Amino acid sequence: MSSEHDWRSTVSSLDRYENIQKIKTAIETSDPAHTSAHKEAFSKENEAYKNSSSIEEYNAICSAPSSDQQQTPASPPFHQGIGEQENQDDASSPGITIGPYHDCHHVAGGVTAEVYRAQARALKVITETRDIAPHDPFREAKILATLSQTSHVVPLLETFRDQEQRFVLVFPYMPLTLESLLARRDPVTRAQTRRIFGGLFSALKHLHTQGIIHRDVKPSAVLLESPDGPAYLSDFGTAWHPELSVVTEPSDGKILDIGTGPYRAPEVLFGDKSYGPPRRHSRAVHEDGNQLGLILSIFQTMGSPTRESWPEAAHFRTPPFEMYRAFDVREWPEILPDVEPPFRDLVAALVKYNSSRATASDVSFAYPT
Structure with missing residues (x-):
């Protein structure tokens, strides 16, 4: 049995995320009308991680039926972004003091940090520093310092140690993320799309020219000042830097077990540890069944790759040939029939197996900021 001292080092951030999703599904299955399943799932997983004496006990709690969920204290849902849905924090309740900031209200919590709002500021308070690699808040601060004049990267205003000696990063508070904007289900206009993605591509273009790989680009990491933008890229806690991370x-041995499940490039699913700035990340395909599900989804959507269509993959640790069922290649008008041709062509240029995939620099002209 794993000891209390070492078992947490075997649990990755993605493992924890997947356990939260497992608990959330169990809650929603037992009570379809439940309105705070994510809050309770996060709370239960967090308590299990902190209090379990072994990985077996931790897994048993995360897999237990959800009948006792109502006794679990609720915690706010975690989004990686500094911005949250409007009115997420309860400004009517007494706030707390964090360092020089008073009247701070909790808006989100996660595996390594808690986010508070102090009027026009967002405070990211680092609550866990043990065995959190590749999460590194100190490297995050250093990377953001090098990007202080970069438009469309959320600016780091200051860092400090609070009264409990916790490391705190301070950003401008943003009321929205792209995730929360899409959750409204209001139509997103062409003008909104151009402005938001123009900001995102501008930020990525600058990062990639510096050799920086964000490694966790997703809707909740894109912060918005308003529904019309401007947009800012946030969450550099797992970013790779050619000098600070090497x-x-x-560069040829980057971590694969990193980032958020659905936002993974196929080359890293097959163990390419040399992935570069235009690419994203994943864990190796053999590590769990969820990777096989994602691979199947990609192959069903785009068709299976071949040695001719993806020659680079022949040198990956787990080449994507022969051992998988073959699916026919589909054309993009069939995949995205209701999307306007210019936008569909842009998606087609970005979603490819091989090295001809468009970069942020290639497509930034289509979304001027």
Whole structure:
């Protein structure tokens, strides 16, 4: 049995995320009318992680039926972004003091940090520093310092140690994320799309020219000042930097077990540890069944790759040939029949197996900021 001392080091951030989703599904299955399943799931997983004496006990709690969920204290849902849905924080309740900031209200919590709002500021308070690699808040601060003049990257205003000696990063507070904007289900106009993605591509273009890989681009990491933008890229806690990261992660030996499940590039699913700035990340395909599900979804959508269509993959740790069922290649008008041709062509240029995939620099002209 794993000891209390070492078992947490075997649980990755993605494992924890997947356990939260498992608990959430169990809650929603037992009570379809439940309105705070994510809050309770996060709370139960967090308590299990903190209090379990072994990985077996932790997994048993995360897999237990949800009949006792109502006794679990609720915690706010976690989004990686500094911005949250409007009125997420309860400004009517007494706030707390964090360092020099008073009247701070909790808006989100996660595996390594809690986010508070102090009027026009968002405070990211680092609550967990043990065994959180590749999460590194200190590297995050250093990377953001190098990007201080970069438009469309959320600016880091300051850092400090609070009264409990916790490391705190301070950002402008943003009321929305792209995720919360899409959750409204209001139509997103062409003008909104151009402005939001123009900001995102502008930020990525600058990062990639510096050799920086964000590694967790997703809707909740895109912060918005308003529904019309402007947009800012946030969450650099797992970013790779060619100078600051190279000692622990050489350029040809980058970590694969990183980031958020659905936002993974196929080359990393097959163990390409040399992935570069235009690409994203994943964990190796053999590590769990969820990777096979994602691979199947990609192959069903785009068709299976071949040695001719994806020659680089022949050198990956797990080449995507022969061992998988073959699916026919589909054309993009069939995949996205209701999308306007210019936008569909842009998606087609970005979603490819091989190295001809468009970069942020290639497509930034289509979304001027």
